[in-house]
Amino acid sequence: HTLAWNIVDGLLRVAVFVFYIWLIGRMEDIKRMFMYHGAEHKAIHCFEHGLPMTPDNARQFPRLHVRCGTAFLIMVMVIAILVYTIFPLNAIISGFGVPDGMPKLVLVIVARIVLMPVIAGISYEITVKWAGSHPDNPLVKVILWPGMQMQYLTTHEPDDAQMECAIAAMQAVLAREDAEEAKAAAKTAPTAS
Secondary structure (H helix, E strand, O other): OHHHHHHHHHHHHHHHHHHHHHHHOOOHHHHHHHHHHHHHHHHHHHHHOOOOOOHHHHHOOOOOOOOOHHHHHHHHHHHHHHHHHHOOHHHHHHHOOOOOOHHHHHHHHHHHHHHHHHHHHHHHHHHHHHHHHOOOOHHHHHHOHHHHHHHHHHOOOOOHHHHHHHHHHHHHHHHHHHHHHHHHHHHHOOOOO
16 A cells, blocks of 8 residues: 555654644744744745835735745645655565565665655745746645645744844845845956956
């Protein structure tokens, strides 16, 4: 029952992850960190909508964001379930005549490690590249729904100081990007002789 086991295994991993996030989210320090996470999302929304970066402008936006790392992690877990279901490693390794026990376990672990960059790459393309470029697409909303729901655990409404911190961090990043672009433009600009 390789197919059923891969699905159950994946769902158990997702359940453990969600429970862990919920559990640590009850700690005061983590709650505060999740408030900063919410502030970060609001500041990014404000920037993406072209509004001046102020706490009042940022506060009007939701604390959830399609390109969040939380949504990415959930997508990694979902894609892993699909990949391990399509490529049942135990059955494939058994097909090569590897006996049950330590050799098979080691090969399964190595194969899962080797597949992780593939799984992460697929998840990145879906979550960051495609969904981030088409956030209003109905299919994006369906595919990212689990990750967006998870953000209700990993983000909280920020206070004013956290909003100001997120805006200051965003402005520092934008200033650095502007400086790097100006430096690159200066290198490629023709020099006067």
